[in-house]
Structure formats: C-alpha cells, structure tokens
Amino acid sequence: MTRKIRMGMIGGGKDAFIGAVHRIAANIDGQVEFCCGALSVNPEVARESGKMLFLPEDRTYENYEDMIRKESELPADQRIDFITIVTPNFAHFAPAMMALDHGFNVVIEKPIALSLDEAKQLQQKVEETGLILCLTHTYSGYPMVKQAREMVKEGKFGAIRKVIVEYPQGWLSTLTEREGNAGAAWRTDPSKSGKSGCMGDIGTHAAQLAEYISGLKITKLCADLNIVVPGRGLDDDGNVLLKFDNGSNGVLIASQIAAGEENALKIKIYGEKGGLEWHQMEPNTLLVKWLDAPAQVYRAGQAYLSDLAKHNTRVPGGHPEGYLEAFANIYRNFTSTVSAKIEGTTPTEAMLDFPRVEDGVRGMAFIENVVASSQSDQKWFDFNL
C-alpha cells in the first residue's frame, strides 16, 4: 500500500457498541485514516462524537446524505475511499445504496438489510458499480476459523457428514428492552430489526460460519423459532435442523435467553476421518479430532498452520488475539483489496477472503426461510434464495 485508505462512518456515535468496534478494527493495523462521519441522527451527539474522535469539524456531518454528497465532491486525494455503515438494520439499505451510487466502497454490519429483496437490490448495485461491499461477519475473521476452513477444503477429514453450530447468549433473558437497553430495544422491534430477532442477529452469524468452514451450502431447513420471554416482539430463541448440498445434516441453535451465557458461539464439524471443534470465546485453539489417533490442539500463531491462518495473525503463538483482531482481519483484507484496486494491482486470494454482498444475500435468505419454516407445519423447507 502506498497510502492509508480513507474511511467515513455512518452511525456509531459515542456509546454505540458496534461503531467503536469498527473504529478499533480499522485502527489496529495503521492502514486506515478515519476522515469523516455522520455519527448520529441526533446533531448534538453527532458533533460531540466527532470531537471526541478527533474528526475535523467540517467533516463531522449531521446526516449521511450530506456526508455522501459532500465527500463525493472532494478532490481525489482527500475524498474517502469507503463508508462504514453501523446503524441498526433498518437503516442499512438507503445509505448503502446512496454510497454505492456515489462511488464509495461500503462496509456494512450484518444483517445486510431488512429483507431479502433489499439485499438483492444491493447485490445488483454492487455488480453494476463494480464497487466492493464488505459485510462484517466477524467470526469468519478468526485465524483458527480460517485454519478449519483450509483443513476441510484440503480434505483432511474426508467428506463432511455433520455440522453442529450453537450460538447461545443470555442478555435477553429479561425484558431488558423495556429498561432502557437501546441495543435490545431496536433488536426486538420488527420495524427496526426485520422479520427475525435472534435468528437475524446471531443465527445468521452461525449459519455463515457453518457454510464458511464446511464449504457446504444449506439446502433445506426445519426451524423452531420461539419467543421465550413473554411480551417480546420477535424471536429470542430458535433451533434449526439443516441439510447441506452434499447430503450431510446439521443443527443450528441460537438463543438470547440462555441465561448465564455470554457470546458462546461454538461449532463442531465431523467428516469421514475426523472432526474439528472451535469455540469463539477461546478462539486461538482449534481442536482437531481423529478417528484412530489422539486429538490435536492447533493453536494460532504456530508455524504448522496454513498460510491463510498465518496471514490473519499478528503475534506469535501464546499471545492471544481476540474478537477485535478478527474484526480487524476483515478490515485489513477489505482495505488491502480496496488499495489494490486503487493501485491497479490484483488482490491476492488471501486479501479477497472477507464476507461480501453474496453473504448478505444468503444471510437474508436464511432469515426469511427460517421464519417461513417456523410458521409452517411442513417439516422440511427448501433454502430459497
């Protein structure tokens, strides 16, 4: 890279959790310059946040329309290269479309939009413009997840036979959305979150992770979504039986009422010759199991790992990296790809390894199919895209 890549941000004012995460992820490697923001729909908050984040006053905007318009008029050596959208789900689509229309690459928090239809429009726009849309499915950014994917791809386990992915959280065990928890409030409000709560918020992560590691695609599902806490507007829990395109089966469990759980995403995949197990909360370890030999403990930062895993690691083994580094891997790969495009070079396969608009479309399809299945008496639903 010959220069830093310039970022603008929509949403993510002070106190917003995920906006801060995006900024840290962009900061870590020193390759991104944070230049401007429309950080809040509340002008006061927008101004204060800009100041707190050392943004120049003239690039601290009161709304995203202004930001996109004015930034697009700046000279090329000042103009931002991409826009990160970290608003609630219902406010993804419009700014993303406008950003793409004005020539900006885009980073969006998942799920990509409110509906499969919106997702498909974004996909079409991306194809038309040739711009890059990156979707921050963080968990696929972990080095040991990439190691897992590589080992499956190389056939170490033979044909995959079974996938079990579970994502329990406990933070919606009570009606916290009525007690001032802003993140809970919009996530449980269908008008802001979309057709699904828990499945949209974390089930999509689990589904993306399962497909990413296994290299398989979900083809059928049978879902049981539940509103466990009385009075809630959207599912806070769900279980899904899965079938994949190679005939193997799976189970996906996502819950936000699993009292006492933090963010305990776990995945187990079994093939003919062995299997693997990965826990997000201890992400630097990948347990690799064999039919007739001792299990192996693969560890991040080790020389024996795949190039892809190493490419997504910053420090030697035993110096734990975590969620923010996984997030930063997505940013670094995305940024490297944007840089390559700017410089007219060809991005490597490792750079291109980040989730994008296709993942967004599959994620929205997952949500819509799961919701439809859950409401039906029919056992198996095709995964319609």
Place this chain on the structure above:
Amino acid sequence: MTRKIRMGMIGGGKDAFIGAVHRIAANIDGQVEFCCGALSVNPEVARESGKMLFLPEDRTYENYEDMIRKESELPADQRIDFITIVTPNFAHFAPAMMALDHGFNVVIEKPIALSLDEAKQLQQKVEETGLILCLTHTYSGYPMVKQAREMVKEGKFGAIRKVIVEYPQGWLSTLTEREGNAGAAWRTDPSKSGKSGCMGDIGTHAAQLAEYISGLKITKLCADLNIVVPGRGLDDDGNVLLKFDNGSNGVLIASQIAAGEENALKIKIYGEKGGLEWHQMEPNTLLVKWLDAPAQVYRAGQAYLSDLAKHNTRVPGGHPEGYLEAFANIYRNFTSTVSAKIEGTTPTEAMLDFPRVEDGVRGMAFIENVVASSQSDQKWFDFNL
C-alpha cells in the same frame, strides 16, 4: 443391611463389555454376592466365563431358563435375590418376564426391550408381582447429575426454558460391524437392536438424562434420523427438536458417526435465572451459570452439595469418581431397596432414586416416536406413550 444381596447374571460372558461393567458396579461396595450365571449362549464360553469369575460349577448354567428354574428351587438362604440381564436388546424381554414370574427382582440394560409393547408388558408384570425392575441408565447415577436435578427442583434457575443435550460418539464412523465388531453387529441389525440404532442405543440415554435433570417430560418432537454410513441397517445419527410439558423447547443430538468423539454426552439446561452444564467425560464438575453473577464450578465430594449428591459419592472432593461409580450408584441404590424389602423396612427416597420400568417404557416410546417422526413429513409429533 444384614447380609449381602445375591446376584445372578444372564449374558455377560468373557469379552462382553457391559457384563463386566455390571459386575464391577455390583462389586464395588461389597454389598453384592455374585452367585450364578447363564453367561453365554455358547456353552463353552459360559463354562469358561463362570470359572474365570469364580462361580461354582453347579451354578454356572448353560441357559437362562435352567438358571431361573433351578435357582428358584434353592432354599431361601441360598437363592439369588435378583438377576441382571446384559444380553443384546432382543434378548431382554423373555428372560426378564421369566425372572419376574419366578419371583426375582431384575436389572436390565437399556433399552428395556425391543418394542414399546414389550416394555408395557414388563411394566404390567412388575406391577402384578410387586418386584423391582432396575434399568441401568448409568448417566443418571452420577452425583453431579443428581446435584443438577436437585438444583432445578429447588427452583434455583426459575422455570426451565431450554434443554440442549448432545451425545456424540465416533465408533460407527466406518462399517465396523462388517469387520468383526460384535457390539456393532447386533446394534446395527434391526432384528437384534429394534427399530432404531443410534437413537435406541444412546439417544434414549440423552432423553432420560434430559428428563431426569429438568424434571420435565417431552411432549412433542420433530426428528431427523440418518443412516450416514452407506450400507448400514439402522440409523447411526440423528437430531431431534423437542417440546416439554412446561412449554419449553429443546434439542437432542445423538450420533455414532461423529468421528473422533468418544462418549461425549453433554447437557445444558437454561432457566429464567441461570443455567447449568454437565459433561459426562468430566463428570465431577457441574458448571452453574447465573444471569448477573460469575459462573460457579460445583465439584463432586464437596460439603456444599445436596444430600442426594453426597449419598452417591464415595470419596472426598478432588478424588475423581467416574462411570463405574455412577453405575455402582444405581446398583447400590437398587440393592439397598431390595435389602429394605427383604428386611421389611421402608427404603429412603435416596435409595429409591434409580431408573426403573417406567423409564424403560418412556425410553421405548421415545424410540418409536422418533422413528415415526423421522419417517413423516409432518413437523411435530406428539410423544405418544
């Protein structure tokens, strides 16, 4: 107890895995005298096994009919008190009925029989005779499982909302039944094993454990049973969505093609205020999770445990007990109950805490309902008893 309780055994000749386990479980506490056996359908093996196990020649029988008949004719101070049946599934029913008919209490390996109908006949016979039938659902014999049950019962977690139980094994990942593995051969043969393979063999354990700890009953299920290894005669894998009688939901996963897994039964239960997690392979630990406080690590042998947990422990904390001791707990409780009956005293609640014919009936119903559900396009099946 004023004397040892006398045991005879049907099946369990040398090289049979589960017969040896039953004998160890009966031996541990020094309260059982192993008196006689019909240890194999092969007379040679029966004789050799009897000798190896220090049985007198005249009480080493060539078939169970002889044994039951002759033992029933012995004077009361020599006659056995109970018979353990450790034959393959298809050979449970007839000897159990005959034993009960001749006045012997019975211990049977699970599943109790080949069909729900057989199970119900056994139940009726038990009711008629007033004898005791103990079913060795080993996993409910662990002290920390009992601690879990007690904590749920006391309402520590509030109403239960979700149960996730998984039981992965890997030993049927290949067609080992065609390579001389006798245990695999009968388990995958419908005529010897019954309507289900994996679900009958280990799924029933998982279901019993879920109900035992949660105190709930399965009311509906939606099953996906699979024959993953081509050429096999019965399911070797399956996933089941569950509904319980308090409206909560669950997932049960059982697999014998989970390559690299040993016997990794795990259960997680979530209530309104917290949850618990137990792993059979590290059975002396019970992880207790709370909504707003640090998780707690309950450990076997500690003073803070419930009386029921303590009653089922032999050594102080930090001296691990395992599978054989869990098994022995079932034997000790059963034996104490038999002894109380002999001595005309009332068994305590703790003595009575072992699985019995009702569990056998529910287990067979689970198998039949799961198989029916798996073959149907209908989503939810009532758990018919």
Place this chain on the structure above:
Amino acid sequence: MTRKIRMGMIGGGKDAFIGAVHRIAANIDGQVEFCCGALSVNPEVARESGKMLFLPEDRTYENYEDMIRKESELPADQRIDFITIVTPNFAHFAPAMMALDHGFNVVIEKPIALSLDEAKQLQQKVEETGLILCLTHTYSGYPMVKQAREMVKEGKFGAIRKVIVEYPQGWLSTLTEREGNAGAAWRTDPSKSGKSGCMGDIGTHAAQLAEYISGLKITKLCADLNIVVPGRGLDDDGNVLLKFDNGSNGVLIASQIAAGEENALKIKIYGEKGGLEWHQMEPNTLLVKWLDAPAQVYRAGQAYLSDLAKHNTRVPGGHPEGYLEAFANIYRNFTSTVSAKIEGTTPTEAMLDFPRVEDGVRGMAFIENVVASSQSDQKWFDFNL
C-alpha cells in the same frame, strides 16, 4: 487366577476414609475376598465395623496381634494371603513387621513408616522373607500416568530436562485439627505423623510420581518447608528445588493451605523434543506437547495407547475412570503377583508394576532429606538414602 486372593485388614473401621478406599479398590475386580479384620483399636468400633462389612464374628479381631497370630494358624485353604494396613503412620511399622514375620504379604498406605530407619528394617525383612510389600502410591496407578512413563521410557521426548510437580490442597487452611477433624489431628501431630506433615502426606506422592514417570532419581534438593497456619505442629506447606540424576532440574510444590484447592496434583515434564502434562483431577487425559507440531490429547481407553496403559483400564474411551480405579489397579497388579506366586507362575512385567518397599524407603528418605534441607542454610542437599 484359580481362586480369589484372601485379604485381612488392620485399621479402616467405619468412618475411616482410606480404609473404605482400600476395600473398594480390592472389591472392584472381584478377585479379592475380604476375610477378616482388626478394624479399630476401639473394640466396639471394631465389632460394629466387622458386622457392617459382613465379616464373620470369629474373624473380627480386637487387635492386630490376635489377628495375625490366629490367621497364621488357619489351614492353608482358609488363611488370608495378605494384610492391608491402613492405620495412621505411626502404626504401620509394628503390624507390618509382625505380618511379614508370620508369612503374610502386606499392603501399606504411604508413607511406609515413621522414619527412614523403620523403612529400611521393613526392606530388610521383605528381602529376608521373600514376601511382597505393596505401597499404595495411588497416583502411579492411573493409566495415563503409565502411558506417560512409557512414552518417556521410549524416548519420545528425548532426554528429560525439567520436571514440575505441584500438589496443592486447601483442607488445612484453618486449624481444623482442633475442631474434631481426626484425619487432620494425627497428620499434624509429629508423634503420629513423623517428621513432616504436608511433605510426608502428599509431597511423597508428588516425588514418587515425578520419579515414576520421568524414570529419573532425585539426587539433590533445596527445600523450604513452612508452617503457615499459626499453632500447627508440622509443616503444612513447602517448596523444593530438585536436581535429578541426569542433571535435569525440577520443582516440587506441596501445600495443604492452598485455600480452595481440592486434590490438585499436576505434573509437567519437558524433554528435548516435547513434553507432557497430567492433572490428577482430570486423569483420563494426558496432554502431549511437541516442539513443532500441535499438542496431542491422549485419552484413556484408546487403541493407540501402550499395553501398560491398556492393562490398567477397564472401560472404553470416554467412560471416565478415576481414583478408585487407579487404586484398584495397584491392588489388581499386586493381587495378580501374589496369585502367580501361589500358583508358581512368573508374574508379567505389567503385574509387577506397583509400588513396593523400595518406594517406601525412597519416600522416607525424601521426607528426612527435605526436613533437613529446610532447616539448613546450605543451599543444596544430597538426597541421602
């Protein structure tokens, strides 16, 4: 074996922890017949215990002298084959000498005696009589400890470079010996326990385990023993630097004031090419580490283990065995050796793999050297035998 081996017991009346453990260990495999006992110095307790344990009245003795004398006069087909001594340390020597003098093999709880001198007298007596003395260093009975030993012996790790063994317990964190804890009372009383408290009670286990697995012998030590709880009569804590006979170094930590610890014996051994780690509280796992490859998780009951490990296992992988089974391994090996001797056959190497009088002598030497070192200003002490 053509018959059960007959056991008598000295000490171990009702409520005694370790006596019960010895009986369970002897019972498990059905190869030992418990025939007689002098179970308590309190005649009332002795009688009640005998009854509770189903001993005949005429073989329930009031003192060990009677028992040894009378049993030695019984005909060969009734006479016991060995005597287990489970009294406090100070009451090991006399009954052991008398038992050997009367032709009985002996099992003794560790430490073998009150002093190195007593230990040496026992060793001489064993040599003179040709009888077998088994010392129950339980932890060397675990299958994964044996696996560790075999791997070291085979040179898998190259030359051993470092041994770290720690044995923290917390049960003496308060002056529990003044609150009616009988086990604490004699262990902290020099007249009953010997020159050392914690180091004698558990430090000897740690030292024996380190030497057993590594195949090395301690040659020098530098000890720091502490009485941490004011008012106590003997060390309740200690740290020892070690040198082994191949020049490698080590650390041994033993404590009974490590508040919150149960029985957390752990050992780590490092060689040129890798290392291993074993935790007594999760005994079925042996972690094997390599210089340039993923660590491996060796598990009890697996086909890939050494013959020695398999010989000391009863159930397949994933069915946890524990402390009682490790204890039973020592009994089974000892009993098999006694049986071979009776039958005039040669015991296999696997049968002979149990701790004996030489371990007892080394254990007493460890205690005396550690105590001397701790009281000295000299840094390194030779391990004098």
Place this chain on the structure above:
Amino acid sequence: MTRKIRMGMIGGGKDAFIGAVHRIAANIDGQVEFCCGALSVNPEVARESGKMLFLPEDRTYENYEDMIRKESELPADQRIDFITIVTPNFAHFAPAMMALDHGFNVVIEKPIALSLDEAKQLQQKVEETGLILCLTHTYSGYPMVKQAREMVKEGKFGAIRKVIVEYPQGWLSTLTEREGNAGAAWRTDPSKSGKSGCMGDIGTHAAQLAEYISGLKITKLCADLNIVVPGRGLDDDGNVLLKFDNGSNGVLIASQIAAGEENALKIKIYGEKGGLEWHQMEPNTLLVKWLDAPAQVYRAGQAYLSDLAKHNTRVPGGHPEGYLEAFANIYRNFTSTVSAKIEGTTPTEAMLDFPRVEDGVRGMAFIENVVASSQSDQKWFDFNL
C-alpha cells in the same frame, strides 16, 4: 483529550516483532498519532520501514540522535509528545536518557536497561525532569489481572499466604540463535541482553505480575538458574523460591526450554479464605476459589467486575480481548496521563495504573539478585534494591 498524542519510535523496523506490537497497541484506540521514527540502525531498513508505515520522509530518521534532536526543535504543535524505545536491551539506556534530557516522555520495553545501575540513573533522570517513563510489562495490562489485584487489595482472600507463578516457553529448546533467529541471538548474548537470559526476558514479567497482583514485595530469594541447551551463553531456564514482605512464600518458574509451551504464563495466589488463578493464554477468565464454596469463574466484560477491570476493557463479555488489548491498555493509560499533563488536569488513579521507572528498577534488581543467588551456596538472598 483534546488532541491525539504524538509518538516517535526508536527501533521496531519491519520484521521486528515487538515494534509492530507497540504500534498496534498505540493505534487501537485512535488516540495516538505515529509521527516519526528511527526505526533501524540499517539506513535502508529504516527508510523502507518508514515508507511502509506511511511516515513522512523528513521524519524518517537514520539514527535516534538525529530524531531526538530534530524533533525537539519542532514547534510545539508538531513536536512528538513521547518516544517509544523498542531496541534490544543494550540499546535502551542511551536513547532513553537522551529522550528525557530533551523533554520527551518515554515508553520502554522491559527490562528497562542492562544493569541495575543504569536503571537507577534513569530513575533519577525521571525524577529530575518530571517526565513520565512507561515500562511495558504487558501482562499487568490485562483486565482480569487488574480484577485480581483489586480483589486481593479489598481483602477478599484475607492475608496472602502463597504465590506460584510460572512462565514456560519452548522456543529456545534448540540452539535457534545459531540458525538465524535474530531475537534469540541477542537474547542469549550477554553483551546485548545483560546478566540473565530467560530470567531477564520473562522471569521479570513473572516477578512483576506476582507483585502487582499480590500487592506484596519480594524480600528474599533462592535461585537456581540453568543453561539447559549446551553451548548457550545465558540461562534459558530457572526456578526461584521466594519470600514476600508479609512473610508469605512463593515459587517462580521461568523457562524457555519447556518444549511445546508457547507463552504459558500462569499465576496462582492463595490467601486465608480462598485463592485465584489466571492464565495468560486464556486471559479473559479469572478463576476464584473459596475455602467452603464453589469456585467462581470471573469473566472480562461483565457488570460485576471492579471499575479498574472495566476501565481496561473495550468490548462486552464473551468477545475475547487479548495480548494486544492488554498492551493497548498500558498505552491508553500512559497516553491519558500524558494528555492530562499537557492539558494541566489531574490524571485519575485508573490512568496512572501503568508500570513505570520504579518497576524497571525492581526488575533490574530482580535480575541481579537472582543471578547472584544462583551463583552462591548460600540458601536465601535478600532482595537488594
């Protein structure tokens, strides 16, 4: 903060491990502007590194003297606020002294210098100038380490009785310093590393961590340093018995020949009422043990933690933070303190919680005392400062 804090760097050219870590740590929170560097003694490497890191050409210096001199002449609104020194040990003292002499605050990698004497000179200079010197003892930057410290300080465990800290690494198991490993080469060269290898490199971290959490000071020690790999110039392994200023005892183990270990720093501390255990490789968990109650699993990011722990966390529980975030905590606290000084405000206690010149002096004293003790026949050495 009203503006970003400006950083220059000495050492840390491309391919240097720890320089990159410092930059990431400084980047994460977006509060530091990386302005200039003297990144290598090799001018070519210095230039290329500057370019790679997007430094302006005119602030990419060929040596640190130039950098310090020229930066000190820049106007206040451009001039850097602090200098990070990430050269090998022997090249810490001179640039640090010069930087302080020119009015720059300083961040130094540990150990602070080559000798205790140098450390004391730095301490005097810091006192004279009133500038801030931050020493990056990373491990004290972890939130759960801070939680541990707070719990000890609050007396939750009563008086501390024992500290066990171990820091095993395996990367020097072979003579890698002769195979082109630059980091190994200077670390094992007394002229570049100082009097000690392993104890200086990682033993000092362990000692600092033990004192930081326990709030105690080492007063006596008895050390055994070893050169395990033949041909090496400095200790690669060592064990130290410790006494603390409240009379409690401890053990410190550090090794770089523990084959198969990564960076497995662990600490256990026991008090009268309970204890705690923390593992650097799983840093978001703090195990808290109690005498008569279940152990508790404290987790980073949770509401029940101390303010100090929360202040050093960026994301909610279950989103693992790691080594880089711990490092960044030290930078953030240091930077906030520098900012407060610039703005004339009083830094909070939480801001001031980072290691500084006093820690550097204690670290050098630890090294010199350990080396002296190891070479002596005297058992206990006073910790001379």
